[in-house]
Amino acid sequence: MLIYSNATNRQVSEFAADVCAGLTKSGQRELPSKYLYDGLGSVLFEAICALPEYGLTRADARLLQKHAAEIVGRLPGTVQVAELGSGSGKKTRWILEALSQRQKTYYYPIEISPSALAACEKELGQIDLISVVGYEETYLEGLRSVARNRNEGESLLVLFLGSTIGNFDRDAAERFLWEVRDTLLQGDALLLGTDLMKDVDTQILAYADPTGVTSAFNLNLLGRINRELGANFDLSRFRHEVLWNADHRRIEMHLRSLSQQYVEIPAAGFAIALNEDETIWTESSHKYYPQEVVRMAEKAGFHCDGQWIDREWPFAQNLLFVQ
Ligand code: AVI
Numbered sequence: 001m002l003i004y005s006n007a008t009n010r011q012v013s014e015f016a017a018d019v020c021a022g023l024t025k026s027g028q029r030e031l032p033s034k035y036l037y038d039g040l041g042s043v044l045f046e047a048i049c050a051l052p053e054y055g056l057t058r059a060d061a062r063l064l065q066k067h068a069a070e071i072v073g074r075l076p077g078t079v080q081v082a083e084l085g086s087g088s089g090k091k092t093r094w095i096l097e098a099l100s101q102r103q104k105t106y107y108y109p110i111e112i113s114p115s116a117l118a119a120c121e122k123e124l125g126q127i128d129l130i131s132v133v134g135y136e137e138t139y140l141e142g143l144r145s146v147a148r149n150r151n152e153g154e155s156l157l158v159l160f161l162g163s164t165i166g167n168f169d170r171d172a173a174e175r176f177l178w179e180v181r182d183t184l185l186q187g188d189a190l191l192l193g194t195d196l197m198k199d200v201d202t203q204i205l206a207y208a209d210p211t212g213v214t215s216a217f218n219l220n221l222l223g224r225i226n227r228e229l230g231a232n233f234d235l236s237r238f239r240h241e242v243l244w245n246a247d248h249r250r251i252e253m254h255l256r257s258l259s260q261q262y263v264e265i266p267a268a269g270f271a272i273a274l275n276e277d278e279t280i281w282t283e284s285s286h287k288y289y290p291q292e293v294v295r296m297a298e299k300a301g302f303h304c305d306g307q308w309i310d311r312e313w314p315f316a317q318n319l320l321f322v323q
Contacts, residue, residue, distance in 0.1 A: 055313030089120035110142030177300035
């Protein structure tokens with residue numbers, strides 16, 4: 001697979017700066033959830049997707065398997081596909097196979113993790129009439145590169161699956177959709193996967209699985225800071241915690257400090273003293289009502305052409321066209 005990479009040491013210093021900003025913040029300390037996905041974190045996330053308690057990925061895939069032909073049938077002309085945060089690319093197969101029935105297609109996965117790009121190529125590189133060209137960049141940088149290099153008359157289908165949009169705060173999600181819209185042209189589309197509201201116990205269990213995979217995924221963030229920034233977090237002195245924030249309709253993941261402790265992070269040039277019971281907030285996962293997604297899309301300059309909902313695990317695929 002051809003991979004365009006912009007990765008530099010800049011990424012290490014950005015990581016150090018973000019860790020420093022989040023952990024020294026007054027009030028609630030936090031770490032950006034995008035850093036959960038190093039090599040080990042990506043493997044753990046794949047394991048989460050297989051957990052019986054985490055129905056989100058299976059619902060996403062079921063909808064794509066069932067409706068890919070109809071979704072692709074709604075796209076005009078010759079279509080190229082870009083995916084934001086491709087992960088392993090498994091669910092994308094249904095869309096690419098449906099498209100390959102009618103045309104040769106370029107597929108551009110955009111991912112900052114080189115191991116995820118490689119897994120994606122392995123999964124999807126063998127489909128007839130599909131060429132995979134990976135972009136090792138952030139979502140918007142990658143999407144701008146893809147949009148710049150497209151041929152006259154081709155339209156773009158952007159995939160943003162798995163409810164990754166839910167990991168943004170609601171305002172940031174709307175701004176992000178605006179920026180995506182800004183890189184697109186009339187006739188282009190965004191297929192957006194969104195996890196929907198469901199009963200609170202089911203939601204909590206999906207992130208507090210009894211097997212402990214999500215706990216390992218969360219704790220690995222501290223392990224990553226140890227490995228990459230030379231820190232001395234003792235992972236056994238933290239506990240994975242999950243709570244439902246009803247005001248914001250989101251699951252929050254935290255790491256609770258089990259004792260008073262002092263942690264040094266040399267490559268980021270600082271140290272912190274954590275109190276017993278203090279938490280570090282590591283991720284939010286917002287849940288939506290179907291109509292809310294339609295409204296959010298409209299505010300960002302799209303119109304919703306179709307919405308498909310899984311009844312087993314409430315989740316929606318939303319096909320949005322540039323307005
Ligand atoms: C990637 N993202 C949509 C997942 C979610 O459900 O928010 C990440 C995740 N965190 C814990 N489990 C899964």
